[in-house]
Amino acid sequence: MQSLLARLNKYSGATTAIISILLGMVVGAIMMLAAGYNPVAAYNALFVSALFQPYDLGETIRTITPLILTGLAVAIAFRTGLFNIGVEGQFIVGQLVAFIVATQLGLPPVIQVIVAVIMGGLAGALWGLVPGFLKASRGVHEVIVSIMMNFIALYLSNYLIRTWLAKGADSTPKIADSPPLKVDVLSQIFGGSRIHLGIFIALLGVFVMYYLLYRTKLGYELRAVGYNPRASEYAGMSVKRNIILSMMISGSFAGLAGASEVLGTSGYLSIEAAFTGIGFDGIAVALLGGNTPLGVIFAASLFGVLNYGGGNMQFEADVPFEVIRVVVAAIILFVAANISTKIVGRFRKQKGVKKHG
Amino acid sequence: MNVVEMIGITKRFPGIVANDNINLAIKKGEIHALLGENGAGKSTLMNVLFGLYQPEEGEIRINEKKVMITGPTMANELGIGMVHQHFMLVQPFTVTENIILGDERSKGGILDIKQAEKEIQKLSDQYGLKVDPSAKISDISVGMQQRVEILKTLYRGAETLIFDEPTAVLTPQEIDELISIMKNLVKEGKTIIFITHKLKEIMRTCDRVTVIRRGKVIDTVDVAGNDENTLASLMVGRKVSFSIDKEDAETGETILDIQNLVMEKGNGVKVINGLNMEVKAGEIVGLAGVDGNGQSELIEAITGLQSIKSGHIKLNKQDIANQRPRKITESGVGHIPEDRQKRGLVLDFTVSENMVLQTYYQPPFTKGMSIQFNEIDQFAKRLIEEYDVRTPSIDTPIRALSGGNQQKAIIAREVDREPTLLIAAQPTRGLDVGAIEFIHRKLVEQRDNGKAVLLVSLELDEILKLSDRIAVIYEGVIVGWVDPQNATEEELGLLMAGSALEKEAN
Incomplete structure (x- = not known):
């Protein structure tokens, strides 16, 4: 019994996630029924169209790529007890700086891409440094600062695009005929889809997060500070230094996501009236993934499938895409409210009572 | 006559049974000790009696009548009062204001402080509490504040008073005074349940003692005719x-x-x-x-x-x-901190990880940037053996260990650094x-x-x-x-x- 409980606890993150996903889909199904659609056909269309053709699989992976990176960004900050809601802004500056490096420096092609990716990550780190530093030195809440940094990023980016990069137009010219991170071989394997090397950056990011957190001195400190800052202080760690570092690492993942998007998918920047949402989706990914590296992959994959498959579902089953946004939102609500623990708890309780009675 | 009777009380929390089929009978006019180690289930049982928890099984009888106690207000109405370990007083308010808080009696919508003050003075004199009803809480000593808590329960008509570890915050003199107050209360017909793990105080104060160990009642014995050693071995389950x-x-x-x-x-x-x-x-x-x-x-x-x-x-x-x-x-400098869970341990870390909280960055635990879990595990294994830290494994989160074993882990870590x-x-x-x-x-x-x-x-x-x-x-x-x-x-x-x-x- 003891070991069973221990095992259940160990997988409780995964249990919570799976139960929440199912409940979220049930909510979506109820909505579809109420609106007169057939949920079975709709979900069928969604998954089939997201996964079963090489082209669709490639496009799904392309959708997943930035979600993994922004998910990692939110997750690693959470691990240190910080809520980095500024992933969106860090994503935007990563995109911006990567684009500038790729178009303005005139570096040789391959080096140019590598430098652009790295500089995009660094730009995100710098954007994360500001709220981290203010939190550590002045005690300002990171949520407030990073929200403000999001707006600064958005409008700074728009300003630079308008006045410099696009020379007065609404969008910049493309970096090259084809986005620099897109390679033909990969594209051809996946039926000519827009999949690009960014997915490898994302997977490398997952490995880096795992290794950093669980195999390095720094990771030990980050986790200790996240779990118990008072004990970390007692142990001689610098809580402030770890807060700043955590926000910078988090920001660099977000910056990489931005760099990979502009260098791999779009290839140009345009003036945006609102946030992209990819950064905010990272919060959902981290939450569903339980802030673990592997969990982030799974959660990003699910949201990628829903997002991409949802578009096709609209064509094939005639169900509006908004339903999918409701499903995603419902899943997040169920995770946040930790509904599954209650269900599992009630189940255990009933079993216990029966045994006694 | 039994003023309070708890029969077959079982209260479960996820993963543990805090009270397992507990029977407790309190006679009118006695001081009855509830003795047990921390985590034995004393406080849970009293919270059930005070209506803060609902038991899964069992029944409660007050004055030999079966009752369902759904909350503290109901417990008050049934004549049960609780003197909490941590006082619940508003510092800038006077004694009287604190006592009537939540039980304000008014005349035509106007608070009758003078009348309340008179009643409190009367209660204080009757039980020898020597409390000044018009003093501000922030101006009086901790011992005096505790008496205000006692008055609060009396003002609400308590017949049975639960004292939760009342001596933890007092000086020896204040403890003496508290004990004589408790005896006065009993002389005036009140009944007292005294939660404690201090044997000396039980010997001095109580008539009977119920010993609880791991959620179960071990025995209820008369204090007269027993000594500290017997009570200690009942409480722990072996000679000490x-x-x-x-x-x-x-x-x-x-x-x-x-x-x-x-x-x-x-x-x-x-x-x-x-x-x-x-x-x-x-x-x-x-x-x-x-x-x-x-x-x-x-x-x-x-x-x-x-x-x-x-x-x-x-x-x-x-x-x-x-x-x-x-x-x-x-x-x-080695430091065994006073708050072991907040300062001394990262509760979500494993036993192993906690053993190197100050030394993780030194060789052999770290080489370059990377942390050497093999070395740390070996080190932790040695420490838990030498210091008899009882844990299922070194990979168990230290949160899951008992307080004693958590403290042993800290001591192992601090002492081993020489x-x-x-x-x-x-x-x-x-x-x-x-x-x-x-x-x-x-x-x-x-x-x-x-x-x-x-x-x-x-x-x-x-x-x-x-x-x-x-x-x-x-x-x-x-x-x-x-x-x-x-x-x-x-x-x-x-x-x-x-x-x-x-x-x-x-």
Whole structure:
């Protein structure tokens, strides 16, 4: 019994996630029924169209790529007890700086891409440094600062695009005929889809997060500070230094996501009236993934499938895409409210009572 | 007649059974002790009686009538009052205002404070509480505040009073007074349930005692005819020894030397006010004092966790005041913190990870950037064996261990680093008799190995038993040094209450 409980606890993150996903889909199904659609056909269309053709699989992976990176960004900050809601802004500056490096420096092609990716990550780190530093030195809440940094990023980016990069137009010219991170071989394997090397950056990011957190001195400190800052202080760690570092690492993942998007998918920047949402989706990914590296992959994959498959579902089953946004939102609500623990708890309780009675 | 009867009470929490088929019968007019180690289920049982928890099974009878107690208000109506360990008083309010809070009786919408004051004065006189109804809470002593809590229950018509660990915050003199108050209450027809793990107080106060161990009632016995040893073995489940063998101290050089230490809180109030003390190699210095007289601040100053305003803190002749905690740890200070869960451990880390909390960055635990879990695991295995830390495995989150085993883990970690100065703050608070025995032996062992040990404790027994010299702290200064061989609890108690200072002032 003891070991069973221990095992259940160990997988409780995964249990919570799976139960929440199912409940979220049930909510979506109820909505579809109420609106007169057939949920079975709709979900069928969604998954089939997201996964079963090489082209669709490639496009799904392309959708997943930035979600993994922004998910990692939110997750690693959470691990240190910080809520980095500024992933969106860090994503935007990563995109911006990567684009500038790729178009303005005139570096040789391959080096140019590598430098652009790295500089995009660094730009995100710098954007994360500001709220981290203010939190550590002045005690300002990171949520407030990073929200403000999001707006600064958005409008700074728009300003630079308008006045410099696009020379007065609404969008910049493309970096090259084809986005620099897109390679033909990969594209051809996946039926000519827009999949690009960014997915490898994302997977490398997952490995880096795992290794950093669980195999390095720094990771030990980050986790200790996240779990118990008072004990970390007692142990001689610098809580402030770890807060700043955590926000910078988090920001660099977000910056990489931005760099990979502009260098791999779009290839140009345009003036945006609102946030992209990819950064905010990272919060959902981290939450569903339980802030673990592997969990982030799974959660990003699910949201990628829903997002991409949802578009096709609209064509094939005639169900509006908004339903999918409701499903995603419902899943997040169920995770946040930790509904599954209650269900599992009630189940255990009933079993216990029966045994006694 | 039984005023309170609890029959077959079972209360479960996820993963544990806090109360397992408990039967408890309280006779009218007795002082009935509820004895058990921390986590035995005493507080859960009383929270069930007070209506804060609903039991899964069992029934409660008040005055031999079956009742369902759905909340504290209902418990009050049934004549049950609780004197909480942590007072629930509004500091800027007067005694009367605090007592009527939540039970305000008004005349045509206007609060009748005068009438309430009269009633409270009457209650206070009847039970010998000597409380001034018009005094402000912030102006009266902790002992007096506790009496306000007692009055609160009486004002609401309590017939049965539950005292939850009432002596934890009191000086020895205040404890004496509390005990006589309890006896007065019983004389006037009240019934008392006394939750405690202190055997001495039970022997002095109670008529009967119910012993609870791991959620089950072990026995209910008369206090008369039993002694502390029997009660202790009932509580722990085996024989325990109370005394400790130790040779006279062989002291060496001064290890810790504190001169004119001054510390201020944020608002400029001096919490340490020109404190001087020293601890030599090979001795245990006990720091006695009522909680909140600057003990915590002193420890945090020595360990670098709080900065000081002025003065010197010398460790082996090096001034370590206002250094960073890591520097101080590295220069040979071990620290068993008073709040083991908030300061001493990262509860979500494994046992293994907690064992290297201050040393993880040093070889062999870290090579370059990467942490060497194999080395850490081997180290942790050795420590849990040597210090008898009972854990399912070294990979278990330390949160899952009992308080005693968590504390043993901290002690293993701190002692194994071979510090020249070991600070032990409340090292046995809340622990069972077995763990206390073990920890006391370890502290004496450190002293015998020539380490300087500073013991800070609110338990006078512990201070008297272990210390070679006792320093008494009062309002941020050492008001006297006492030799434990000749000291009595009364003498210490007077010093702790600041009476030496008052004498000087007179």
